[in-house]
Amino acid sequence: MNIMLITAVIASLFLVIGAAEPLAARLRLPYSVILALVGMLIGAGAIFFLRTDLTDALNPIAEAILGLPIRSNVFLYVFLPTLLFQATLGMNLRRMLDDWVPILVLAVVAVVVATLGVGYSLAWASTLPLAACFLIGAIVSTTDPSAVVSIFRSISAPRRLARIIEGESLLNDAAAIALFGLFMGFVMLGVSDPTLTDALRQFPLLIAGGAIAGWFAARASVWIMSNFVHHERAQISVSVALPYLVYIGAEQLIGASGVIAVVTAGLTMNLSGPRRLSPQTWANLGEVWDLLAHWAGALIFILAALLIPRLLEEVRSEDVILVGVVIVAAVTARAVILFGLLPLLTALRLSPVVERPYRTAILWGGLRGAVTLALALAVTESTRVPIEVKRVVGILATGFTLFTLLVQGTTLRAVIRWLGLDRLSPIDEALSRQVVAVALQTVREDVERTTENYELTREIVRSEAKHFAERLDSAVQATEDGGDILDRDRITLGLIALAGHERDTVLDRMRERTISQRMAEQVLSDADRLIEGARSGGRNGYQRAARQSVAYGQGFKIGVALQRRLHLSAPLARMTADRFELLLSQRLILRDLDAFIDRRIRRLHGRRVADLLHDLLARRVEAVETALEGLRLQYPGYAEKLERRFIRRTALRLEEREYTNMREDGLIGAEVYTSIMQRLNMQRAASEKRPSLDIAIQRLELIQRFPLFVGMDDAALKQLGRALKTVYVNSGELIVGKDDPAQSVYFIASGAVELESAGQTWRRGGGEMFGQMAILTKKAVRAQVRAIAPSTLLVLDAERFRRLLARRPAIQQAIRASAKERNIDPEALIADEQQPSKQSE
Template sequence: MGIVLVTTVIASLFLVIGAAEPLAARLRLPYSVILAVLGVLIGAGATFLLRTELTDALNPVAEAILGLPIRSDVFLFVFLPTLLFQATLGMNLRRMLDDWVPILVLAVVAVVVATLSVGYALFWTSTLPLVACLLIGAIVSTTDPSAVVSIFRSISAPRRLARIIEGESLLNDAAAIALFGLFMGYVMLGVPDPTLGDALGRFPFLIAGGAITGWLAARAAVWTMALFVRHEMAQLSISVALPYLAYIVAEQSIGASGVIAVVAAGLTLNLTGPGRLPPQAWASLRELWDVLAHWAGALIFILAALLIPRLLEEVRVADFALIGVVIIAAIAARAVILFGLLPLLSLLRVSPTVERPYRVAILWGGLRGAVTLALALAVTESFRVPDGIQRVVGILATGFVLFTLIVQGTTLRNVIRRLGLDRLSPIDEALSRQVIAVALQTVREDVARTTVDYELSHDIVRVEAKRFGKRLEGAVRQAEDSVDILDRDRITLGLIALAGHERDTILAGMRERMISARMAEQVLSDADRLIEGARTNGRSGYQRAARRSIAYGRAFRAAGLLNNRLGLSRPLARMTADRFERLLSQRLILRDLGAFIDGRIRRIHGRRVAELLAELLSRRVEGVETALEGLRLQYPGYAEELERRFIRRTALRLEEREYTAMREDGLIGAEVYTTLMQDLSARRTACEDRPRLDIALRRTEIIQQFPLFSDLDAKVLKRLGRAMQTRHVNPGDVIFGKETVNKSVYFIASGAVELERAGQTWRLGRGEMFGHMSILMRKPRHAEVRAIAPSTLLVLDEERFLRLLKRSEAIRQAVLAGAEKRGVVLPEHLLPQKKPS
């Protein structure tokens, strides 16, 4: 076959791909269905041309189409890593983690249930061995819910629901292919009935080996790309190599799951890439993979569909009954998950409530596609699989795919319509009419100003104004006649709009480089939580999400434990620096939302709603300022370094804008512009590096700031710095409880604690100490101490504290003053006598 002919065929396939998308939109059918139908028609047409004598002129073209090197290896080693890797890069992982329980259950449990359901149904109704039946079950268990996700997005379904289905679609491919590799190995070894223990014993190795391989490969790739910070093309090239090398190493060298390796590599790059790569390089990387995945997804579908006529050549009448068994078993397995397990998870509060119409749509939208055909093709190509099993696997998998694409895919939109998912709720309908009326009023005012500015003809203005006025009157009349919106619903809709505008502001700030890509991902996640919280629980959900955005999470607490117990300060330092920058970004964004409330929300929802939203926004700003002030007290000066960095980045952005404007106005040439931008890029790269927060090395500086230690000489201070341990506590943490034996004294370097004893409470702040009373009085603690602000404590053991007490008159006086403040009489003989000078 000549290279010219092959190139012509491939280029023609790209033309087909280009025409398929607008055709799918016009016919209102899923894009994958159109690609599959076109692929089947091309494959069947090429076969027909070769077997008929109508014309011989097109035989070379038909031979080129049927002779394309379409093997399972092409799908599994070329196209599949591309699709999986891009899907992980496009995910909002921080939001996915909120729903990891339902995602894993749907992705893993649903695949296992479908595999067992189809496998045992075939085993009971056919003469195939059990392992072959389970192999077929694994092949048909992976779904392609992209059509459902796109339809949900078009009807403004909850983002959380769409996100769960996206996560399921990514991970169920991995689980199904891992099961496929497991049972394929048994088939090739001739094991008819593998034990459950054998299967479960190998499955963890496939998962763990692939995950570790992908993680290591991604870490190495990110480290290498960070070295090439000024060479964007080099970074893009490394990203292209990453998924394929991870897949090949896992599959060929380790014997683990290559799919899991690619998913792990993509997830690792998604989490670490925005913080290590320049924003422009990260944006270019995402765009590159979007294009590659679009082509790969279309090619894998159309090339797999070309094989369908070949796979169905030996179909028999009895095979149709087995296809029916597969269809019933697969749909029943998915129904068990959707109508049995999902409601149970909702009752247990580990999964969002999925309304029944949505579950029906997900059930009918469980389309199978290219991955199923690729796995079936891998079976038919293996000479180690018996011919009888090859034929049945190819026919059953292909028949099931055709059923889902032709029957379910073509009727999916009608099902959506019958379920009423394509219609707005009464509240949204009333709101849309009101929005139209407000928008048209604004447009009429702007048009009036435009006619005056451009001195248009009065006759034209009068005719157009009359026509526009009729439309505005109709919109106002519809808005007045529509269902009244309750104030509670208006508040909910206003909060959703406010959070949506907050999200748009974040994206604009990211484009303007006012917010780093790393922080943008986190504050975007916060905005998404605000939207979903308002959508599901109104004002209380919005406020809960707002509190969560500034709260100390479990990861932060775990980092604090690592620092306090093991002395590992790096995770805590990194997370504290992230928190600094995140709070600064939130403060920057929130200050711009007041104008949106006064301008847009007030016109649509009225004054009362606007005032309430302004009050809620004010509380959020106050919460962020309080949290930021707590960090400033804990680490003086670091916030100033971040603010100076922000000012430098803003100045560079304005400088770039000036150079671009001069270039467009012809004031400078291309050579000068290129030189200026290269210099600007170098300075921007240096400015992108965030100042390091080293909490481990601040102990000596903190000690020197204590008035209690003012009378100690430098040598004693140095020894004291080595003896003391630093402990970080978050608001609400109990430092020690009642009736516990005390062996340490705590000095408050920053923050505040609350001490409760005998029904009385005292608050201690920076520069004060606690825990010494029980040591001096030789009694168990009768007080509970709890942090009420982010606090840094210096901890000194009993022996060193008593020695220090002998040296420092300031500490002796502080001990006596503290005892007097709490109403405790501390006899002088309990205090160690001061050493003579």
């Protein structure tokens, strides 16, 4: 075939793709519906001109259109990996995790139920083999997200609804294609009545093999991309190769699901990529994949639609009845899951509530599309599938797809409106009115300043000011008529806005390289938790998320256990270093939020809400400072190293800005700028390396760290080491309570503690001691002692401590200093303790 003609046809299809989007917006129809209609018209027109005697002038074009190499492999190996990979890269995984139960139920359970429901219904209504019926069920069980999500994003529909459908559509492609491959094998092998045991035995192998392959491939790709740090196009090229290679490798080399492999690879890169790649590279990578997915999605739809007229050429009257059976069975199976299983899981507290309007929209929004047509095309191309089965599969899949697109797709917007999902909630509606009023007030002030600066004609200014004042009065009146927002809701909205600005600030600092990519990902995760906490629990939810952001997690407890029992210190050292850097990053971000409260939130929600947010922010700053102080006391030298590293990175960022400004002002040329930036990048690479933290210290080494024990001979140190008991405590753990009997003295080998007594607090770090005063004064403990960092304590009982005190002048000196700090007579204290010791001697 003439290559120039094919190229012209493909280029023309891109013109169609470009025109379809504005046409869909004008007609208020889903973009995919427009593409399907245009594709069917082009396909039908090509067939018509080839068979008509009216003219032969358009025959070459018609032949080129019908002769395009449209095969199922093109859809499955070229377009599908692109769509799946881009969808996983663009997913907000943290938000989707809130609804992971309904998403998995719809993506896996609903697919299996639809496959079985459609299969058994067709087996009852037709003479097709059961394996072929299940094959049709698998083909029609996958939904297409593009049409539904585009509608939800174009109106004020809840974003949670779009997330559920998007997550379902992404994952159910994997489940449906895995089932398709399974039953396609049965049909080609001539197994007419496969048992569910046969299917279920192979299904986990397809899933697990694909997941493992995708994870390994993505981890390797991210590692390669991180080593190409100064070659952005090379990094993006590696990302483009990943989905295709992992899809083909999983399918052809290990016999697993290529779809599962691509989805897993995309999810893995979504989680690890932002930490290993620069923000600019990650943003550019996302833009490239968005464009690739847009083209792939449009081409797969329009090319599949070209085949619809040919697939329906041999339709019979009984086929129409079977299409109806498929429609009823598929919709019923989906309704059983949505209105039967999901409410049951919610009642058992296994799933969050999915409101009835949401479930209705999800039911009607189960549109089928290009993937269904591509799978049907794969069946019609196979030479090992019986001819009658190929004909019926093509007709039923095409008929059902057309029903969902032309009936459900064109009415979905109306259904959403009927359900009231396009309207804002009362609190959002009230907020929108107030936002408009505040914005118009700000605009009016800016316009007044502008008119003064430009000395515009007074009549024009007066006329426009009157018109603008009417708009402002109307907005204010709408706010008053619509009712005010409750203070509780204002606080919630203010906290959401504050957490959102915190997230934006993190991104800005990451782009400036003030915060490392590794820590930025963690701080972003904390900001997302703050947003979700404020949305779900208001002030209390925000405070819980804030406490969680500075708390020691289970990982630290495991790290402490590994160090204590197995002497493996590397995990705990890495987590401690991460925590150091994380707290420094959080402190940097929190410092910038007070201005946002005064500049934006105070004007929108009032002084009382702003003051409350300032108070909550001050508590967060105090919590971060306390946690940092604990680490500084625990590892003073390491804290200094990290802060020096932060200063160096900040200085390099400012230096880079100066060179860029000089380049833009023409003070230096491109050659000089390039040379300077190369040297600067080398310095930045050196500053990115985090100093190491060594926490692996044995007991004898711990004892030797204390100034009190300096000068003791080895025999005395060993004897003391046998007397001292090592105790490990986690952050927040109570060590000594008020009114406890004085039984032991505690030496802080590593970590930090806080002593609280009579409304005063003291903090002690490594190399210091506590508990000695209660023993010397022979009174009950008056101070409460709590760990503020994971700490290692050396504990000495009271009797041994008294003997040690009598023998060691250095310890007596330390006791005198500590007593003087607490306004206790140190000489009387020491003398009182030495007297019984001398008598005993």
